Amino acid sequence: MAAEAVIAAVDVMSIEQITASQVGMKAIGAGLAVGLTGIGTGVAEMGIGAAAVGAIAENKDFFGLGLLFTVIPETIVIFGLVVGLLLLFL
Amino acid sequence: MLKPKRMSRLLIAASRDQMAPVVAELYHHNLFHIEEYVDVGAEGYEGFKIGSPLSGASEKSADLIKIRAMTNAVSLSADDVDAGPSCSLELQIKIERELPLLEREVEELTVRRSKLDTRAKELEQKIAEITPFLDVPVDLNLYHGYKRFTTIAGYVSREIVLPVPCEMHFSKGKEKNFLVVVFSTEQRSEVEKALQEVGFQSVPVPDESGSPKGRIEFYKGEIAALNKEIEGISKQLENVRQKHASFLVACEELLKAEVEQTEAPLRFATTKQTFVAEGWVPTDQVTAVTNSLVHVTEGKIFVTALPTDLEHDSVPVEYNNPDFAKPTQVLMDVYSRPGYTEIDPTLMIAIVFPLFFGLIVGDVGYGLIFLAMSLGLRKFLKGEAGEQLLTVLRNASISTIFFGIIFSEFLGFAIPGWNPVLYSRHLMSEHGGHGPNIPELMVLSIWIGIAHLTLGRLLGMYNHAKQDHGHHRTLAVMANFGWLAVMWGIILAIWSCAAIPLMPSFTGLPVLAIVPGVGFGLNLATIIGGILILAGIIFIARENILEVIELPTIVSHVLSYARLVAVGLSGVAIAMVVNYMTFEMFINPALENFTLISIVLILIGLGIFLFGHLLNIALCILGGGLHSIRLHYVEFFTKFYKGGGKKYNPFGMKRRFTEE
Numbered sequence: 233m234a235a236e237a238v239i240a241a242v243d244v245m246s247i248e249q250i251t252a253s254q255v256g257m258k259a260i261g262a263g264l265a266v267g268l269t270g271i272g273t274g275v276a277e278m279g280i281g282a283a284a285v286g287a288i289a290e291n292k293d294f295f296g297l298g299l300l301f302t303v304i305p306e307t308i309v310i311f312g313l314v315v316g317l318l319l320l321f322l
Numbered sequence: 323m324l325k326p327k328r329m330s331r332l333l334i335a336a337s338r339d340q341m342a343p344v345v346a347e348l349y350h351h352n353l354f355h356i357e358e359y360v361d362v363g364a365e366g367y368e369g370f371k372i373g374s375p376l377s378g379a380s381e382k383s384a385d386l387i388k389i390r391a392m393t394n395a396v397s398l399s400a401d402d403v404d405a406g407p408s409c410s411l412e413l414q415i416k417i418e419r420e421l422p423l424l425e426r427e428v429e430e431l432t433v434r435r436s437k438l439d440t441r442a443k444e445l446e447q448k449i450a451e452i453t454p455f456l457d458v459p460v461d462l463n464l465y466h467g468y469k470r471f472t473t474i475a476g477y478v479s480r481e482i483v484l485p486v487p488c489e490m491h492f493s494k495g496k497e498k499n500f501l502v503v504v505f506s507t508e509q510r511s512e513v514e515k516a517l518q519e520v521g522f523q524s525v526p527v528p529d530e531s532g533s534p535k536g537r538i539e540f541y542k543g544e545i546a547a548l549n550k551e552i553e554g555i556s557k558q559l560e561n562v563r564q565k566h567a568s569f570l571v572a573c574e575e576l577l578k579a580e581v582e583q584t585e586a587p588l589r590f591a592t593t594k595q596t597f598v599a600e601g602w603v604p605t606d607q608v609t610a611v612t613n614s615l616v617h618v619t620e621g622k623i624f625v626t627a628l629p630t631d632l633e634h635d636s637v638p639v640e641y642n643n644p645d646f647a648k649p650t651q652v653l654m655d656v657y658s659r660p661g662y663t664e665i666d667p668t669l670m671i672a673i674v675f676p677l678f679f680g681l682i683v684g685d686v687g688y689g690l691i692f693l694a695m696s697l698g699l700r701k702f703l704k705g706e707a708g709e710q711l712l713t714v715l716r717n718a719s720i721s722t723i724f725f726g727i728i729f730s731e732f733l734g735f736a737i738p739g740w741n742p743v744l745y746s747r748h749l750m751s752e753h754g755g756h757g758p759n760i761p762e763l764m765v766l767s768i769w770i771g772i773a774h775l776t777l778g779r780l781l782g783m784y785n786h787a788k789q790d791h792g793h794h795r796t797l798a799v800m801a802n803f804g805w806l807a808v809m810w811g812i813i814l815a816i817w818s819c820a821a822i823p824l825m826p827s828f829t830g831l832p833v834l835a836i837v838p839g840v841g842f843g844l845n846l847a848t849i850i851g852g853i854l855i856l857a858g859i860i861f862i863a864r865e866n867i868l869e870v871i872e873l874p875t876i877v878s879h880v881l882s883y884a885r886l887v888a889v890g891l892s893g894v895a896i897a898m899v900v901n902y903m904t905f906e907m908f909i910n911p912a913l914e915n916f917t918l919i920s921i922v923l924i925l926i927g928l929g930i931f932l933f934g935h936l937l938n939i940a941l942c943i944l945g946g947g948l949h950s951i952r953l954h955y956v957e958f959f960t961k962f963y964k965g966g967g968k969k970y971n972p973f974g975m976k977r978r979f980t981e982e
Contacts, residue, residue, distance in 0.1 A: 296656030300955050303948050306885075307878065313888040314764065314881070321760040 262316035269312025276305035326666050326967065327642040328605040331357075331630055334615065335598045336623040342376055344599075345586045347618045349579065351611055352974025355602040355638045359591040373587030373597055382584055385417070386577040388425055393570055395432045396563035400575075400978070401704040405568035407981045413569075413576050421573065428562060435555045442548045445541045452541075454500050454525055455534045457493035463531035465502075472510060475502045476517075476524040484516050500525075572979035579975055586973065600628075602638050602970070637662040639967035647672035649713035657955055658965025664785050667963060671954055674774070675714070678950035680721030681767075682890040683942045684747065685897070687733035689726050691939060692719030718946070733935060734897025747894050763887040765824040771883025772813065774953070778961030779806045785962050797865045804861025805961075809876050811854030818847035879957045886953075889945045893938060900934030903927075 245253075284298030332354070336344055348354045361372050393399070454475070455462065465473045477498040484490065488505035501522075505513050514522075530537050563570075591598045603611050612625045630637065639659050641651050643666070650672040660666040683689070696716040703712060726732065730742040742748070745759040745766070779802050786798035814828070821827040828847035835844045844852075862869050908927030912920035959965075 299948070300657070300952060303952050304956060306949070306952070307882050310885040310888050311881065313892060314884045317760050317888060317891060318764070321758055 258319050262319040265312045265315040265319065266309070267312075269309045272312075273305045273309040276308065277302055280305070323642065323644065323669055324665050324667075325642060326660060326662055327640040327970070329355075329602045329630070329637050329640070329662070329970075330605045330608050331600065331628040331635065332603045332608065332611070332625065333598065333600050333628050334623065334625050335596060336619060337596050338592065338594075340619045340622055341373075341587060341590075341597055343618045344615060344623065345376070345583050347615055348599075348611075349583050349586075349974045351607075351614065352972050352976070353603050353607050353611055354599075354973045355970050356586070356589045356973050357600040357602065358589045359598075359600070367591055367598075370591035370593060370598065373590045373592040375587060376584040379581065379584035382577055382580045385421070386574070386581050388421070389570060389574045389577060392425060392428045393574060395428050396559050396570075398563050398567055398570060400571045403567050403571045403979070405571065405979055407977065407979055408568070408572050410576055410980050413572055413980060416569065417573055417576075420569070424562070424566060428559070431555050431559055431562075435552055435559075438548050438552050438555070442545050442552070445545050445548070448528070448530075449538050449541050451526060451528045452530065452534050452537055455502070455528065456538070457495075457500060458491045458502050458534070460491070460502075461531065461533055462528060462537065465504075465527045466529065468504075470507055471504050472507045473502065473504045473527050474513075474517075474524060475500070475527050476522050477501070478517065478520040478522050480520055482516060482520045484513055486512050488513070498523075568979065575975070575977065576980045579977070579980070582973075582975070601973070604640065632663055636968050638970035640970035641666065641668060643668050643672070646717075649710040649717075650675065652707050652710040653714065653951060653954075657959065657963075659967040659969055661964055661967045663789050664964060665781055665962065667781070667954075667959070670777075672717075675950050675954065676717040676721040678886060678953060679718035679946045680723075680725040681886050682946040682949060683722045683893060684725035684729045684890055685731040685733065685893075685942075686723050686726035686737065687731075688939060688942055689719045689722030689724075692716075692722060692943070695719075715943075722946075731894065731897075734894065734901045734938075747891060749891070749895055749898055758891070760887070760891070761823055763891075764884055765822060767883045767886040768880060769824070770886060771880045771957070772809070774883065774958055775809065775879060775961060776806060778958045779803075779809075782962035785964075800861045801865035801869070802961075804858040804865075805876065807854045807858030807861065808873065809858075809880070811851040811856075811858060812876065814847050814851030814854065816851075818845055818851060882957055883953065885949050889949050893942050893945065896938045896941065897935070900931060900938065903934070904931040 281302050284294070284302050287294040288298050334344065359367070359370070359372060361370070452462070465475075478501045480499065481492050481494075482501075484503065484505070486505055486509040488503050490504075491502045493500045503513065503517075528537075587597065589599075591600075608627055615623055615625055639662050641648070641654075643651065647669045650668050653671055653675070654660065654666075654668050660668075680689075683692075692715060696712045696719055699712055700709065703709065727737075727740075728743045729745075729747050730737045730740045731747065736742075736748055745762050747758050747763065749758055782802040782805075783799050786795060786802060790798050816822070817826055818828040818831065821829050828845060831845035831847055833843035833845050834849065836842065837844065859870060859873070862873075904927045908923045908930065912923035912927070
């Protein structure tokens with residue numbers, strides 16, 4: 233049943249529709265890449281950020297290092313952004 | 323350059339009567355980093371004791387404390403004062419004549435202010451005591467003055483009927499219920515027992531007379547009067563501050579210099595007749611310092627440069643950078659000051675950081691705004707570190723303008739009549755020209771990463787070759803080489819099986835062997851790459867086998883440089899979205915069909931434009947700055963940099979408000 237339905241659906245899709253849906257899929261993929269990695273970064277930075285603020289409250293000299301440690305997980309979302317950009321523009 | 327200043331260990335020995343001129347001369351030079359003498363019976367120091375302060379130390383420090391108390395009282399800080407230097411001699415006379423008067427004035431004012439403060443607090447306390455009785459319709463003087471009756475008041479959880487004859491007022495509150503009871507003193511125990519059951523919390527009965535409301539109003543009026551008086555005193559203190567600001571900061575500086583000098587012997591080793599001071603002086607200044615010490619003591623002194631033992635001495639580190647790289651030192655100090663024997667990468671950051679920043683932001687408009695900020699904020703951000711940061715921002719903004727011209731961007735718009743040089747970052751290509759060259763830009767950023775990391779590893783090899791000894795040195799240098807070999811091996815292997823724009827491709831080389839079972843062809847480049855990877859892993863494992871688990875960082879660190887493009891593009895995207903919303907959604911439709919509503923639409927559009935670009939500017943500073951510095955700290959520094967150097971802190975001060 234399902235296979236027949238898919239075949240029937242493919243039959244009615246024109247070439248333009250297929251390309252359009254591919255573009256849409258790419259956009260969804262890019263969105264997922266950025267969004268999910270953003271969540272990952274957020275989760276990772278949560279603990280670091282809390283600890284860093286605690287350390288800075290104790291001693292202001294930790295500001296630089298604290299900021300640095302906090303942005304280390306940014307790499308994850310950067311990878312997501314790179315993947316998203318490549319999906320959209322490559 | 324690339325190395326901290328060379329330091330020499332100087333030993334000064336003289337008779338005790340020369341101590342004062344020697345200390346004054348050292349202070350004047352502001353070059354001698356005192357190595358503090360610790361009385362632990364070190365070799366060659368048997369019989370030495372820690373010195374005692376020069377004469378006048380306690381009076382001077384007492385004066386200094388007074389001055390600091392005064393500057394605190396009028397909340398004055400040296401950074402707020404722009405005054406020229408004043409002559410120390412005149413100042414000395416002025417201190418003796420005027421300081422006691424000024425001190426008395428300030429003290430009187432502060433004592434009066436604190437007395438008034440205390441009085442106001444007492445009155446507030448009284449108001450708090452009366453407040454619960456507001457609901458009871460009885461004058462306050464009815465609560466006391468009885469011989470046979472007792473009055474108690476407090477909070478209870480619910481209403482209660484006491485088992486004794488009494489006069490009671492219960493008022494229901496939101497959270498707590500208030501109860502006042504007057505009963506015969508003989509029945510106290512019964513009342514207390516009954517009250518205990520309803521969780522009675524006692525409240526003191528105020529010793530006042532008149533209606534509660536009237537008393538509260540009376541006290542409020544008194545507090546207002548007190549506050550007015552306090553305000554007047556604060557104004558007077560402000561006047562003192564304005565009138566005497568430059569005198570006070572000059573006094574503080576002068577006295578601080580004197581106290582530091584009189585207390586210097588506490589850091590020297592002394593005997594009954596002589597003293598010995600050890601410390602560090604930049605090598606190129608040794609002769610000058612020695613000569614002036616000999617001159618000031620008329621030759622009654624022994625000064626010699628001791629040999630430095632890099633293994634055991636902790637040599638203080640002073641940067642040695644060309645002027646344009648000096649502001650970047652603040653970024654180094656945030657991480658850690660370089661060690662004495664390692665390479666000081668300040669110069670590299672001074673060049674590469676602005677380039678990275680510019681590459682990320684790359685917009686003429688934003689660059690001009692940053693430039694204006696770095697020049698305009700100088701008035702508000704005082705202090706050395708703030709000025710250094712602003713200079714770094716200035717350099718970054720110049721580089722931003724440069725890359726803005728290359729990318730042809732102005733506040734997210736294309737610069738009219740100017741096409742991007744090399745590669746474009748314009749995300750929308752409706753207005754002619756081609757779309758963004760994302761793959762090329764990505765590969766370019768990867769190239770930057772490869773170059774930066776290779777440089778880092780080479781520096782790591784150099785550092786280990788300089789710092790380590792014997793077998794460990796060979797292992798450490800080879801391990802660094804191993805990391806390089808693995809990185810380049812992976813790159814070669816990728817080039818041999820995939821063609822990437824802007825990178826050499828070895829896919830066309832003849833296949834020499836085929837992996838059985840997979841059908842994967844190996845050409846010369848793949849094989850060389852594989853050998854490099856294997857050899858590299860062996861070198862790394864020989865130094866420390868645990869390091870092998872760090873191998874994936876090679877890939878992630880190189881790819882991390884893709885942020886140079888990715889973060890930049892996200893900034894471009896935000897700017898373009900802001901521009902699109904402003905013009906396509908609000909201003910252009912409004913102008914096409916101009917009515918009264920159009921004005922509102924245009925105003926909304928302008929609001930979006932301002933707010934959006936402000937947000938983007940903040941994000942650009944944060945993104946551009948943090949990501950560029952992070953590429954240095956995390957990716958670059960971990961390859962070679964250890965840091966942990968001791969700050970060179972010479973004995974002396976930079977005088978701002980006084981002359982010697």
